[in-house]
Amino acid sequence: MMSQSADLEAVRSYHHGDLRRAILESTLEIIDKQGLEAVSLRAVARRLGVSEAAPYHHFSGKQELLAVLAADAYRSFGECLTTAVGSAADDPFARLNALARAYIEYGLESRGRYRLMFGNHMVDLGEYEEVQVAGRPTRAILESVIAGCVGSAKVDAAAIENISWSLCHGLTSLIGESEIVFDGGSGDGERLIEVGISILIAGIRAHLGLPAAS
Amino acid sequence: MMSQSADLEAVRSYHHGDLRRAILESTLEIIDKQGLEAVSLRAVARRLGVSEAAPYHHFSGKQELLAVLAADAYRSFGECLTTAVGSAADDPFARLNALARAYIEYGLESRGRYRLMFGNHMVDLGEYEEVQVAGRPTRAILESVIAGCVGSAKVDAAAIENISWSLCHGLTSLIGESEIVFDGGSGDGERLIEVGISILIAGIRAHLGLPAAS
DNA sequence: GTCTATAGCGTGATAGAC
DNA sequence: GTCTATCACGCTATAGAC
Numbered sequence: 001m002m003s004q005s006a007d008l009e010a011v012r013s014y015h016h017g018d019l020r021r022a023i024l025e026s027t028l029e030i031i032d033k034q035g036l037e038a039v040s041l042r043a044v045a046r047r048l049g050v051s052e053a054a055p056y057h058h059f060s061g062k063q064e065l066l067a068v069l070a071a072d073a074y075r076s077f078g079e080c081l082t083t084a085v086g087s088a089a090d091d092p093f094a095r096l097n098a099l100a101r102a103y104i105e106y107g108l109e110s111r112g113r114y115r116l117m118f119g120n121h122m123v124d125l126g127e128y129e130e131v132q133v134a135g136r137p138t139r140a141i142l143e144s145v146i147a148g149c150v151g152s153a154k155v156d157a158a159a160i161e162n163i164s165w166s167l168c169h170g171l172t173s174l175i176g177e178s179e180i181v182f183d184g185g186s187g188d189g190e191r192l193i194e195v196g197i198s199i200l201i202a203g204i205r206a207h208l209g210l211p212a213a214s
Numbered sequence: 215m216m217s218q219s220a221d222l223e224a225v226r227s228y229h230h231g232d233l234r235r236a237i238l239e240s241t242l243e244i245i246d247k248q249g250l251e252a253v254s255l256r257a258v259a260r261r262l263g264v265s266e267a268a269p270y271h272h273f274s275g276k277q278e279l280l281a282v283l284a285a286d287a288y289r290s291f292g293e294c295l296t297t298a299v300g301s302a303a304d305d306p307f308a309r310l311n312a313l314a315r316a317y318i319e320y321g322l323e324s325r326g327r328y329r330l331m332f333g334n335h336m337v338d339l340g341e342y343e344e345v346q347v348a349g350r351p352t353r354a355i356l357e358s359v360i361a362g363c364v365g366s367a368k369v370d371a372a373a374i375e376n377i378s379w380s381l382c383h384g385l386t387s388l389i390g391e392s393e394i395v396f397d398g399g400s401g402d403g404e405r406l407i408e409v410g411i412s413i414l415i416a417g418i419r420a421h422l423g424l425p426a427a428s
Numbered sequence: 429g430t431c432t433a434t435a436g437c438g439t440g441a442t443a444g445a446c
Numbered sequence: 447g448t449c450t451a452t453c454a455c456g457c458t459a460t461a462g463a464c
Binding site (some may be wrong): 035041043061062 | 440
């Protein structure tokens, strides 16, 4: 009986849990286009045609809403990276290459989610256990890929991990937030990512005393 | 006659231009400790013991206050980088090393200023011409240092610039915002920066087809 | 030239009615 | 599940005191 009028109901109102999903989607859209600072529960509510207090019945507040979105983002990000590494050739540096590419491309395509995970917002989303748990696999992938690269030597493994992360984050962040401007053609971004990963891998190989080519 | 009571006057009130400076200092302190989002003109005014509308007589609004601080930051940052490069040995990669170190150390020591310049706040400070002008030298230094490294070949000069910037920004950002956590001793941060610059330079040398050592 | 007082509006959050 | 108040606080603009 409920399924018969479900569609019509969904159009007219947000009963039965639809509002929660609508709020999540609408908020992510705002973060994508205008950034995290532009998020306002009241504006979201107005946009969805419900009262300004309605969102508080689905989330304890703005922080929790953002935390739920951040946890979702970490899960989706982790899956993306895992898939990319899994599809790569059976070579440590090929895996690192695939990981870095996937990281940067995900960050550029899902700007809002990336801002939620690694943006400099002063909302302490790390306090939420769900967010911490969701973010753990991401770090584990990087760790295992780098472990494969350094091999049994394990020289500066932690540092190399963080350097790889830093380059990916820096590139994603500067391109995504339009701090890097391209004056040439449309392929400049692609070329920049290619050169970046190439320099990263060559630098790590040199640091580990490995020959230049793979 | 005014200079005789200047000190006493300064304690009791912020006449004669002192309020402007006090607002700038107080705001920067807040950005340092709590981040850009925590800045509130009203709170600053209360903290300085003036009315909540007083700041508007020195700045047209919050944006302009932040823009003035950002321009100051760019000037100070540019001077710091110029000095560092000038003191470096007469070798292209030694200069790049000095530049990268100075960049990261400045960003970590002056967190607030760094957040103003390169943080992901959605305040369009780039719209202010003063900010644009103040930021230009910084980019010019990086350009000239990299130009020295690539030499006459000029292969991927722009990309190498942006990669160097990305690594420095990524490291500064992740360390400064405490996303990278150190489980070891207190020297871990220093070691990370050292390895990072070493990998960057080795990677660039390899990309340019130069021998490994300097 | 500098500051105070006040008012309009948007936002986060809560309590209680439907 | 949702709505209607309602409160506290933020940014901003204006009028007027010193």
